Amino acid sequence: MKGIVFTEFLDLVEDKFGLEMVDKIINESDLESNGAYTAVGTYSFSEMLQLLQHLSKNTGISIDDLLLVYAEHFFAVLADSYPGLIEKYNDPIEMLASIENHIHIEVRKIYPDAELPTFEILERTDNSLIMIYKSSRAMHYFGLGLMNKTFEHFNSSATIDLEKIKEDGTEVKFTIHKN
Ligand code: HEM
Structure with a gap:
């Protein structure tokens, strides 16, 4: 997992819960990096999982909710860092339908070692999109969260349903309807 995901995560934890919480979750985790991340480095996903587990335990907020809020923050980071990728689109459904064959392809050119999910499109209309998310990281x-922010970015909103195809969340069906 790319370092930018860790640095932005710890920044947000510091912002919301204070520096003591950052130190606490780093100390409670068994981290090969010792909790020192650079934005361009690459680290094991298990480090993110441990940080999330300890943050969840210490705050009482579920890992799913933490990931949702974190993604909403991360969207702004992506939009700031890669404006050219998003400017190509003028519609949220069009953008989401292009993660697999454009956006993440460009990401892979920037970070050849990025660990990205796959999105398989099952059905698409002007106002709806059904796709299957697959990733061993179950994120x-x-x-x-990124989908919610994509709609917000285009001053739009949507109803998004998740249906787990695999219980562990490594395969999930997203049904998206623009409001
Ligand atoms: C992960 C880039 C848009 C879904 C990532 C990562 C990067 C990235 C750098 C981390 C890879 C790693 O840690 O190795 C971008 C950029 C985007 C974009 C630059 C737009 C400009 C989106 C959107 C979605 C999405 C709109 C909507 C669903 C995900 C997910 C992950 C991810 C779910 C987590 C990894 C996983 O589940 O396996 N993306 N992304 N991305 N991206 Fe994107």
Whole structure:
């Protein structure tokens, strides 16, 4: 997992819960990096999982909710860092339908070692999109947060349903209807 995901995560934790919480979750985790991340580095996903587990335990907020809020923050980071990728689109459904064959392809050119999910489109209309998320990281709530912000970015909103195809969240069906 790319370092930018860790640095932005710890910044948000500091912002919302204070520096003591950042130190606490780093100390409670068994981290090969010792909790020192650079934006361009690459680190094991298990480090993110441990940080999330300890933050969840210490705050009483579920990992799904933490990932949702974190993704909403991360969207702004992506929009600031890669404006050219988003400017190409003028519609949220069009943008979401292009993650797999454009956006994440460009991401892979920037970070050849990025660990990205796949999105398989099952059905698409002007106002709706049904796709299957697949990733061993089961970050479907992170995807949901990015989708919410994609609609907000275009001054739009949507009703988004998640249906787990695999109980562990490694395969999830997203049904998206523009409001
Ligand atoms: C992960 C880039 C839009 C879904 C990532 C990562 C980057 C990235 C850098 C981390 C990869 C790693 O840690 O190795 C971008 C950029 C975008 C964009 C630049 C737009 C400009 C989206 C959107 C979605 C999405 C709109 C909507 C669902 C995800 C998910 C992950 C991810 C779910 C987590 C990894 C996983 O589930 O396996 N993306 N992304 N991305 N992205 Fe995107």
